[in-house]
Amino acid sequence: MFISSAEITYQGLVRQQGAYLTLRPGLPLSQWVNCFWQLRVPDGEFIYRVVPDNCVDWIFDLSAKEQSFMVRPFVSPVEFPISGPASYFGIRFHALACQGLTGVPVGEWAGKDNSIDAKPLIEPLISGQVQEVISLTDQFSQRCELLLAALPQLLHVPRVDPRLAGFVLSTCKGLNTGADLTRLDSTDFGISARQLRRLSQLHLGLSPKNFLKVVRFQAALHLLNVKEHRSVWAGHYYDQSHFIREFKTLAGTTPVNFLNMSVLYNK
Numbered sequence: 001m002f003i004s005s006a007e008i009t010y011q012g013l014v015r016q017q018g019a020y021l022t023l024r025p026g027l028p029l030s031q032w033v034n035c036f037w038q039l040r041v042p043d044g045e046f047i048y049r050v051v052p053d054n055c056v057d058w059i060f061d062l063s064a065k066e067q068s069f070m071v072r073p074f075v076s077p078v079e080f081p082i083s084g085p086a087s088y089f090g091i092r093f094h095a096l097a098c099q100g101l102t103g104v105p106v107g108e109w110a111g112k113d114n115s116i117d118a119k120p121l122i123e124p125l126i127s128g129q130v131q132e133v134i135s136l137t138d139q140f141s142q143r144c145e146l147l148l149a150a151l152p153q154l155l156h157v158p159r160v161d162p163r164l165a166g167f168v169l170s171t172c173k174g175l176n177t178g179a180d181l182t183r184l185d186s187t188d189f190g191i192s193a194r195q196l197r198r199l200s201q202l203h204l205g206l207s208p209k210n211f212l213k214v215v216r217f218q219a220a221l222h223l224l225n226v227k228e229h230r231s232v233w234a235g236h237y238y239d240q241s242h243f244i245r246e247f248k249t250l251a252g253t254t255p256v257n258f259l260n261m262s263v264l265y266n267k
Helices: 124-134 140-154 162-177 193-203 208-224 240-251 255-260
Strands: 020-023 033-050 056-061 068-071 078-093 115-117 264-266
Touching: 020 140, 033 140, 056 124, 078 140, 124 140, 162 193, 162 208, 193 208, 208 240, 208 255, 240 255
Parallel strands: none
Antiparallel strands: 020 033, 033 078, 033 264, 056 068, 056 078, 068 115
């Protein structure tokens, strides 16, 4: 079983009504997939800002058959220029789970950019079957239903080092219990700091420190949207200034601005 968060990762608001849809699958696929999502961009020149979430997205351009790409984990906001009208469908995989699709650790993916052509990473048979399912309907909910049936037959269980799995599991438990994530010690998982860093870079695509930063950041994003939790820095940050500084690094703007902005905006 893969370690997953209890909620869909938060990517900010798309103010255009109905332009961004998400669906969280139920078991057993929720062990692999954080969510399905769909983005429809109106006519014009736009920027779509994506923030870190420790996941891997498999993204399909719905206007270009057989064209898809993977977005690996990152630690600063990424802006995608889009000429509308355009439509995209995405499958967002949990940390560690994407190897059940590609068979290749994230740290070994070739290319300097965060987005990578999916063809060299995914077997043609699997890629073709998923593409075919997605092309059967234009309705988001129906696409999701079809993939809920198809994907479990296409994914295989990858070998995950139990020490790395222990690190990820402890991170998730720390969020739920309010434990200080900065105090996680590699020896708790029977591994040296150097070994943990190597495994994390290879299979998560990030260092343990950056992985924890993003986990903390995503937890803060969820709490920011709950009125009674406006002091979100108190849970996993030293103080408010530390929280704002780290938030700006990961989101590209302050918490207040991020709450009020649309992540899909005109150039």
